[in-house]
Amino acid sequence: MLRILVSGMVAKTHAALNGTSLYDLRGASALQPLQIAEPAGRPLGRTTVCTADGRVLPSVLIIGVQKAGTTSLYSDMRGHLQGFTPATAVEAGAKSTLVKEVHYFDKAQRMARKGRDFYLAHYPPCDAAGTSDVYGVDATPNYLLEAHFVAEQMAAFFAAHIRSVRLLIVLRDPTERFASFFNHFVHTQLETGNGYSQASARARTPQIDEYARHSLERVRLCLGWKGITETSPRLYELCGNIAPALKGGLYAQQLVTFLRFFPPDQMMLTTSRSYVRDTTRAMADVADFLGTGLKPASRGARLDASRQNTATSRGVAEKQRLSPVLSAELDAFYAPHTLQLLALLKTPQVSGSMRSTPFHPVTAIDPADVGLHGPLAPLTRRGLQ
Template sequence: MRSSFKRSAHAVSLTTGRITVGARMLPSFLIIGAQRCGTTSLYRALAQHPLIVKPVLRKGVHYFDVAYDRSLSWYQAHFPLKATAAKLHRRYGYRPQAFESSPYYLFHPLAAARIAWDLPGVKLIVLVRDPVERACSAHAHELARGFETEPSFERALDLEAERLAGEANRLCASPHYVSHAHQHHAYLARGRYAEQLSRLELLVGRDRVLVLDSGVFFRDPEPVYDRVLEFLGLPRLGDPVFEAHNAQPRTSDMPAKVRQKLNEYFAPWDALLEPWLGAEPSWRR
């Protein structure tokens, strides 16, 4: 009953949004990933800022990855009214900024180009985490959601190449194609952060991409939060509450041989992150 009510409310809200689409905002920045790297926690912290306005219905719209067959008007219908932004502008003297958080945007092969085309000037925020921990956390997350059927993390890693074979090419060849394996079974591939960031650099430009170390964010969130506000050109207003969301248990029980193998696999990719972070990744120190 509750889910049925939520679906009905969602449909009504979107219908209203479409009617008023011309009077609605488009996002000034996006949190685009990576998955299982603290995107929800950062989203919740930023949503407390009076000049940062979130989508009307949910944190991630997923337009640029799995819903691009819909129109830009459909996307815009998810955001607050410009009249709301105007009131905030008059009150605080700064222009409010709308945003959303969809962590598949970073990994989807077409999302960056779509974002660059539809939202020129948009700023992008990326969070990165120890890719070994991220991979194991993602497996537990997908297993809990029913999107993964292989209970063994090690076996899921072995299956990844076969599962993902040709999927990125299919996504590029058929723009409205949706790949379950590419979205839910990319435990190693999603941890090659530098590979995905290089695509962003070409399409958006490095100056409009902010890469954050999730380990640093969770250990000392205040300076990271202030860095985000500086990137967005917004003043510090109030003191947000920082909380961890959607956390999975740590992987201390991971077999040593698997951890070592994954550490070696990701080492060259981690090294390529240093120019983006301005420091060695926290998990390599």
């Protein structure tokens, strides 16, 4: 099964590595200027932004990290923040009325075929939403993972109104994230039989160590083809697609890509460990960042810190754990990239304005929360741009 997976990835990756664009968005309505009722370039504030046809413009985007607790964060924000309007599924045939992941900016074909109106149709009319203080939200954690494509599309979509957007990111120890991603993937395959029968999926369930080893091997092969080293900041861009599970933890380059388009004062970071350690504080920080208030705690209401959406919790598949050896190998693989992340967060342009909580100021970040164990090597910004 691993081979089936890998060959699919390779086909995609070859297209990406050869520099060919898989999709052509020219002429798509996705790229036409967005018409907003208010003057362009309004500063960050706490009033609803309405499109010219009277819809709430999504302005709060939880862009990552996939498998870092974004479902809990989204749920807590819905339950505890004032004026927080989730996306509503108005697509014909949609079964649910609430959507966490709209998946627009990461789906080139969807953007090209369905266009901007499809995206905006997920948000309520301003009249219905109330007079002010309403934030449309799109919580699609894949956006950060696919930063090289998404950031530019998103910036083009918001265009002159880019200052209305706030981006939230939860970081997680990349090795832990890798394991969570793997278990999620196995669970999805077993549940849906995606691409092959459930029986055959069960018989061929990949083992997490084998998968990790294979991912590392494939990336190393790619590094050879590309003539770069394992510590290169270009690894994400040049070899990321060859091993999506590994790519997900290369946070520095994902953030750098977004920072090319979005000012850091519109971005807020937290870590899953910090969020779980003190969820109430994290939520207060999110409220502060968005300029909104916390809803008065209703009786029985509680933050969602205990929520787990693992494969095991749904009883579908047993969650696999990495062996200490593979866990250490992944830690070593990620270490230079995490050092780049910490260096990025300490650069004056970023640390001076990015809302990083609860490790504010940025220098107070606990390296262990993002997977760095042991003494820190001197931080370097080299090659980050």
